[in-house]
Amino acid sequence: xxxxxxxxxxxxxxxxxxYIARIATHVAEQLGLTDIDINIAVDETSPLTRxxxxxxxxxxxxxxxxxxxxxxRRPRQQSELATTLxxxxxxxxxxxxxxxxxxxxxxxxxxxxxxxxxxxxYILGRISRMDIEVKKxxxxxxxxNRHGFNDASDHVFEKIxxxxxVTWDELSALSANTLxxxx
Amino acid sequence: xxxxxPVEELARDERFNQITQADRMADARSAVxxxxxxTRRSSNRLTPARADASDAARSLMHGIFVGEIQALEGAGRTxxxxxxxxxxxxxxxxxMARQAWDEARHVEISLKLGxxxxxxxxxxxxxxxLFQAACSNDPVLRLAGVNRALEGLAIxxxxxxxxxxxxxxxxxxxxxxxxxxxxxxxHVKMGSDWxxxxxxNDPERRKKALEFQSIVDKMFSYGGSRSDxxxxxxxxxxxxxxxxxxxxxxxxHIAELGLQALEERKAQIxxxxxxxxx
Numbered sequence: 001x002x003x004x005x006x007x008x009x010x011x012x013x014x015x016x017x018x019y020i021a022r023i024a025t026h027v028a029e030q031l032g033l034t035d036i037d038i039n040i041a042v043d044e045t046s047p048l049t050r051x052x053x054x055x056x057x058x059x060x061x062x063x064x065x066x067x068x069x070x071x072x073r074r075p076r077q078q079s080e081l082a083t084t085l086x087x088x089x090x091x092x093x094x095x096x097x098x099x100x101x102x103x104x105x106x107x108x109x110x111x112x113x114x115x116x117x118x119x120x121x122y123i124l125g126r127i128s129r130m131d132i133e134v135k136k137x138x139x140x141x142x143x144x145n146r147h148g149f150n151d152a153s154d155h156v157f158e159k160i161x162x163x164x165x166v167t168w169d170e171l172s173a174l175s176a177n178t179l180x181x182x183x
Numbered sequence: 184x185x186x187x188x189p190v191e192e193l194a195r196d197e198r199f200n201q202i203t204q205a206d207r208m209a210d211a212r213s214a215v216x217x218x219x220x221x222t223r224r225s226s227n228r229l230t231p232a233r234a235d236a237s238d239a240a241r242s243l244m245h246g247i248f249v250g251e252i253q254a255l256e257g258a259g260r261t262x263x264x265x266x267x268x269x270x271x272x273x274x275x276x277x278x279m280a281r282q283a284w285d286e287a288r289h290v291e292i293s294l295k296l297g298x299x300x301x302x303x304x305x306x307x308x309x310x311x312x313l314f315q316a317a318c319s320n321d322p323v324l325r326l327a328g329v330n331r332a333l334e335g336l337a338i339x340x341x342x343x344x345x346x347x348x349x350x351x352x353x354x355x356x357x358x359x360x361x362x363x364x365x366x367x368x369x370h371v372k373m374g375s376d377w378x379x380x381x382x383x384n385d386p387e388r389r390k391k392a393l394e395f396q397s398i399v400d401k402m403f404s405y406g407g408s409r410s411d412x413x414x415x416x417x418x419x420x421x422x423x424x425x426x427x428x429x430x431x432x433x434x435x436h437i438a439e440l441g442l443q444a445l446e447e448r449k450a451q452i453x454x455x456x457x458x459x460x461x
Contacts, residue, residue, distance in 0.1 A: 011459040073200040138301025142237035
């Protein structure tokens with residue numbers, strides 16, 4: 001496994017590429033992604049939090065905007081927790097596509113907002129069980145924004161949050177059914 | 184108790200991290216494209232259709248929360264800093280006391296909305312620019328800066344958040360923002376009425392206050408975060424502003440200032456990004 005981080009030196013933010021690589025290595029080991037190369041290209045010109053992830057059989061490409069790794073209390077400073085979360089979210093998404101029953105999932109850009117929220121819930125639930133600090137209420141709020149503010153939606157959220165194994169077909173069906181119930 | 188307290192002395196516990204407007208403007212990154220060729224999204228309006236809508240709404244909610252604390256401090260200081268009768272009429276101070284009570288309630292509501300949306304107190308940096316506008320030693324300038332500019336901004340922000348809640352189907356957010364919005368309209372109206380009354384026979388002082396308001400309004404456009412452009416996350420809530428006593432001309436002036444601030448910020452970003460690349 002080789003992990004590369006670009007840029008090597010940051011001009012817009014006070015981030016450390018070696019630190020990002022160390023965190024990424026640790027997370028990759030925790031997730032059993034030691035047999036694949038990982039390339040992390042940070043776009044430091046945007047403060048937004050989006051992360052693009054692309055996967056082939058031999059390479060995971062993670063492209064976070066700088067806000068995804070930032071300490072929201074101290075603008076332009078790197079946060080260890082945010083970096084860990086960004087790496088774990090990206091790598092779990094990649095692992096799902098590679099070997100987690102998500103082969104049928106559309107490309108990230110083609111996911112609907114409810115589908116993306118359901119997948120993110122599945123990812124964050126598993127991260128919370130890796131002893132990484134995750135704000136469950138924030139994930140619930142995002143799920144509600146995409147599936148409705150009602151008991152049926154909350155029930156499905158809990159189900160997805162607590163599962164350790166679900167396929168894309170099962171997850172997308174859960175999301176679609178919740179939308180039908182909320183309509 | 185000390186009078187005319189500077190922004191640096193605002194009491195906060197260790198959960199808060201304060202930044203100034205200068206810190207914020209020193210950030211060369213931009214959510215809006217600095218040039219037309221950029222492939223980044225062209226609309227930054229805060230709507231549920233944005234992929235990062237939940238994060239953006241949470242961050243704005245925290246901004247509202249700290250803004251309410253500073254508005255409470257601003258209105259409270261106006262009650263205390265000026266001598267009753269000589270420097271500020273009793274009725275004006277009574278209105279500021281009522282406003283302080285409203286803002287205290289807004290702080291509590293915003294705190295609970297933050298819990299509901301999944302954020303912690305102090306999770307985001309606190310920009311102290313709002314209180315800075317409340318540090319003038321002339322009560323009329325306070326009215327212009329706090330009641331008309333700051334509370335005018337609050338009308339724009341609450342309208343955006345209320346619409347966000349409505350579109351997302353979030354009953355609590357929509358309801359709470361609607362009620363707070365009603366209070367903000369009242370606060371602006373109080374500012375407009377007192378400004379007119381206190382400067383009735385002093386056109387020069389009124390002119391100075393309106394000039395100060397214009398400066399603060401531009402500052403509160405946060406580098407174009409509020410304007411008629413879709414590149415800004417907040418729009419200008421003309422209808423509620425008119426209910427609060429802003430004239431159409433004043434609203435157009437604020438819209439113009441917002442666009443100016445946006446263009447200036449984009450030019451600044453282009454310059455900083457070019458410098459960073461060299």
